[in-house]
Amino acid sequence: MRVIVPLQAVVQGRGGLVLGSLIPCALFYFFQLYIRRDRPSSSASNLPDLAAMPRSLSRGLLSPRGASGPARLSSRGASVARDDDNPDYVGLKRCAEDPYHHSSNPHGLMQLGLAENWLSLDMIRDWLVSNVKEPLLLDEEGELSIHGLATYQPYDGLMDLKMAVAEFMGQVMQGSVSFHPSQIVLTAGATPAVETLSFCLADPGNAFLVPSPYYPGWDRDIKWRTGIELITVPCRSTDNFSISIAALELAYNQAKKRGVKVCAVLVSNPSNPVGNLIDRETLYDLLDFVMEKNIHLISDEVFAGSTYGNDRFVSVAEVLDSENFDRRRVHIIYGLSKDLCVPGFRVGVIYSYNENVLAAASKLARFSSISTPTQCLLISILSNTKFITEYLKVNKERLRDMHALFVDGLKQLGIKCARSGGGFYCWADMSKFIQSYNEKGELKLWDKLLNEAKINMTPGSSCHCIEPGWFRCCFTTLTKQDIPIVMERIHRITESN
Amino acid sequence: MAKKGVPLSEMATADTHGEDSPYFAGWKAYDEDPYDAASNPSGVIQMGLAENQVSFDLLEDYLEQHPQEFGWGCGISSFRENALFQDYHGLQTFRRAVALFMEQIRGGRTQFDPEHIVLTAGATAANELLSFILADPGDGLLIPTPYYPGFDRDLRWRTGVNIIPVHCNSSNGFQITLRALEDACTGAESMKVRVKGFLLTNPSNPLGVAITRPILEEILDFVSQKDIHLISDEIYSGSVFSSDEFVSMAEIVEARGHEERERVHIVYSLSKDLGLPGYRVGTIYSYNDQVVTTARRMSSFTLVSSQTQKMLASMLSDKEFTKNYLRTNRERLKKRYEFVVERLSNAGIRCLRGNAGLFCWMNLGELLEEPTVEGELSLWNLILHEAKLNISPGSSCHCLEAGWFRVCFANMSQQTLEVALRRMKDFTEKMKEG
Numbered sequence: 001m002r003v004i005v006p007l008q009a010v011v012q013g014r015g016g017l018v019l020g021s022l023i024p025c026a027l028f029y030f031f032q033l034y035i036r037r038d039r040p041s042s043s044a045s046n047l048p049d050l051a052a053m054p055r056s057l058s059r060g061l062l063s064p065r066g067a068s069g070p071a072r073l074s075s076r077g078a079s080v081a082r083d084d085d086n087p088d089y090v091g092l093k094r095c096a097e098d099p100y101h102h103s104s105n106p107h108g109l110m111q112l113g114l115a116e117n118w119l120s121l122d123m124i125r126d127w128l129v130s131n132v133k134e135p136l137l138l139d140e141e142g143e144l145s146i147h148g149l150a151t152y153q154p155y156d157g158l159m160d161l162k163m164a165v166a167e168f169m170g171q172v173m174q175g176s177v178s179f180h181p182s183q184i185v186l187t188a189g190a191t192p193a194v195e196t197l198s199f200c201l202a203d204p205g206n207a208f209l210v211p212s213p214y215y216p217g218w219d220r221d222i223k224w225r226t227g228i229e230l231i232t233v234p235c236r237s238t239d240n241f242s243i244s245i246a247a248l249e250l251a252y253n254q255a256k257k258r259g260v261k262v263c264a265v266l267v268s269n270p271s272n273p274v275g276n277l278i279d280r281e282t283l284y285d286l287l288d289f290v291m292e293k294n295i296h297l298i299s300d301e302v303f304a305g306s307t308y309g310n311d312r313f314v315s316v317a318e319v320l321d322s323e324n325f326d327r328r329r330v331h332i333i334y335g336l337s338k339d340l341c342v343p344g345f346r347v348g349v350i351y352s353y354n355e356n357v358l359a360a361a362s363k364l365a366r367f368s369s370i371s372t373p374t375q376c377l378l379i380s381i382l383s384n385t386k387f388i389t390e391y392l393k394v395n396k397e398r399l400r401d402m403h404a405l406f407v408d409g410l411k412q413l414g415i416k417c418a419r420s421g422g423g424f425y426c427w428a429d430m431s432k433f434i435q436s437y438n439e440k441g442e443l444k445l446w447d448k449l450l451n452e453a454k455i456n457m458t459p460g461s462s463c464h465c466i467e468p469g470w471f472r473c474c475f476t477t478l479t480k481q482d483i484p485i486v487m488e489r490i491h492r493i494t495e496s497n
Numbered sequence: 498m499a500k501k502g503v504p505l506s507e508m509a510t511a512d513t514h515g516e517d518s519p520y521f522a523g524w525k526a527y528d529e530d531p532y533d534a535a536s537n538p539s540g541v542i543q544m545g546l547a548e549n550q551v552s553f554d555l556l557e558d559y560l561e562q563h564p565q566e567f568g569w570g571c572g573i574s575s576f577r578e579n580a581l582f583q584d585y586h587g588l589q590t591f592r593r594a595v596a597l598f599m600e601q602i603r604g605g606r607t608q609f610d611p612e613h614i615v616l617t618a619g620a621t622a623a624n625e626l627l628s629f630i631l632a633d634p635g636d637g638l639l640i641p642t643p644y645y646p647g648f649d650r651d652l653r654w655r656t657g658v659n660i661i662p663v664h665c666n667s668s669n670g671f672q673i674t675l676r677a678l679e680d681a682c683t684g685a686e687s688m689k690v691r692v693k694g695f696l697l698t699n700p701s702n703p704l705g706v707a708i709t710r711p712i713l714e715e716i717l718d719f720v721s722q723k724d725i726h727l728i729s730d731e732i733y734s735g736s737v738f739s740s741d742e743f744v745s746m747a748e749i750v751e752a753r754g755h756e757e758r759e760r761v762h763i764v765y766s767l768s769k770d771l772g773l774p775g776y777r778v779g780t781i782y783s784y785n786d787q788v789v790t791t792a793r794r795m796s797s798f799t800l801v802s803s804q805t806q807k808m809l810a811s812m813l814s815d816k817e818f819t820k821n822y823l824r825t826n827r828e829r830l831k832k833r834y835e836f837v838v839e840r841l842s843n844a845g846i847r848c849l850r851g852n853a854g855l856f857c858w859m860n861l862g863e864l865l866e867e868p869t870v871e872g873e874l875s876l877w878n879l880i881l882h883e884a885k886l887n888i889s890p891g892s893s894c895h896c897l898e899a900g901w902f903r904v905c906f907a908n909m910s911q912q913t914l915e916v917a918l919r920r921m922k923d924f925t926e927k928m929k930e931g
Contacts, residue, residue: 151548151550151774151775152546152548152774152775153775188618188777188798188799188800188801188802189583189797189800191797191798192798192799195798199506199655200506201506202506203506206506220797221797221798224795225629225655225795225798263506337583341580341581342580342581343580343581343582343583344579344580344581344582344583344802344803344804345580345802345803345804346583346618346800346801346802346803364654364655366619366621366651367618367619367621367622367625367651367655367798367799368618368622368798368799369618369619369777370618370777370802371618371775371776371777371778371801371802371804371805372775372776372777373775373776373802373804373805373808374802374804374805377804
């Protein structure tokens, strides 16, 4: 029964969100490929900044006259409308067309490129069945009333949900820090949360420093409509892809030389794609760095509740609590899509210590508000702290088990993974199986994996990884039975290489 | 002395959010002192919010008869699918339901293909998305005045796009004329602003009037000739008092054999006709494949909750229910409108003859001390603080003639409405005496 669900979901073309994130990302990737033909160096991208191109040039390159007629799109619109044959899009499309099913399609494609956690939805479902019998429409007098659900509500979320989310975040961080509802702006997913925050912190042409490898979706979420540049600051496998302040410093200075104003450092913790946790010391260093440069720090902590390693997760909020840093420059992105497994419900959080940012973001939230009935449903679920505590605990156990099995399986194939402590991915080093130690070689391997082994993994180049051969594999949509099948398929490719 | 803060963007610190205007100040006054028949009978009555509460009972009845759609009764095995579903295409069943509903509103005179429906979290987001997609920063969108004050923010704020007003006046009932269109274009040219589209609200907010067929034809000819886009915001299409008085741009497009359809995009939402603004369900219906594809991708920033989509899919596909709902809703709105106009007339106040929407466009020109924006705002202030009524001044809607006000009547009970109208009468009598 369980495996039928992914079949249906994939057939529905569920890869939409990721398609939408990877196409613009891949567009940039392709510019890289064709213009520079090698991996971008840490001296940041010399990529053409689409948003800042002079009008005549942008019209020529990006706004071709459609065959259908003259109603042209803007340069922003046209740059997205073009279809591309980039690796990630191809992978997702193929998976949607030919999805694996253990009995009806055992030779289908296995999807390891989508970050969803299917391991613990049953617990939420079970809770709902036992607890939510009425349609949540009863008002104070127990009368059926659509009033509270249907009418206009604050665009940045119901206060009750903000309170419930603040409480949830506290539980996720295991009580090490408490969050205040007044510092929360709710949005329809972490995707608009990060974009909205970006609009508040930087102007078109400004830049964020982003340690890489990083989440491919940011190329769309942050760059697309805001015109902000993302400057890649590569991390290395030699220190397990940890953030290096020296590298940040270098990137900052190089940007300055180019006349580009850096407005923030953006990190994910636990990291997507690597899965490592930022240690306390590095958090201090990051805070010192942004203080010194008078810029912001954005910490994307969407996987904070999905940890499985031995190290305890430390939120930047915890460090702020204990030290005398200027909090107004710190902002946290959170959401319920990963830790609560409900990406369809669209709940994202901007948590900021800066009242001006909160004021602006709450106004901008009008473009991405959460549906009220969904908010009410989530208030119900989140308010049951006993259930949530149990849920978080069991979810972590399941993540740990699955992670261990997956890593072990890869190890047997001679594939090492980066040390990780959270998230839905293994960051696997397949470099010894690529024929030429560069992007081209990596993509060749990716292609083989996809078309011969029928496994979709995310190639490191999509994540702007500076070292070829790393692949991101999501293990949270698999069952234990699937793992040997995955390993056997990978083995087919690795043994022939 | 507070130390200089960490810099923020222009967008965060500028006031292009437009929320300092009277339109929003009135809401604040209401928030601080809201009317309640029992506990605060002298509070401010909110007549500045276009919300439809007249037909909630129909929705509640539906819910009572179909509780499983709004809870998880039948959805258990599908809970997982639903909770995971974040595909920006949107649930197919829901898109089909929305297409069907839109067809029903238009009396089956048009056809909508669910594959051309893009879902957004509200029409606010739909309009902003189209602004991003059809125009570049610095470009212009033509909009007939008076228009919905929210456009100043929704279409311009993050997009950097300009609004070029197409001025209409009372001499012809504020109808859009070719002359006004040409003048606006000339004005844009002289400011070196490239016009990229025309945004029409049909039925009009704040006028409360369905645009006539000849004018719609003229507008489509105009945009074709200028080679620009046409956005038809039809969020009040189900709130036309008499269903055969509404002509959708879709009908015009279909009648022309779909020529020029690549430039036409329709915005719809469930916030007004169905009275569900809290659900955040909006849609862009575009005949242009490129726009559909781009809008879909961009809708990642503004997806509709999968739970909401599922919840509403059955309801909107229930033809019996929607037929009855639309008919009843129209009747009630019509009744309300006529009641309001009659009472205002008794108080010596004229309204524009309207046939749609959740509001009426009333003229208080006679009560102005001076026929200027200042005069109008001064009157508005008086009405807010003495009559304790929040109505929307025409100047917020960029109306060039002073003295017009938008009065919403569908967001309150009949009793409250009567109180409001009595206050209005008392106020005007006092003004005329004074």
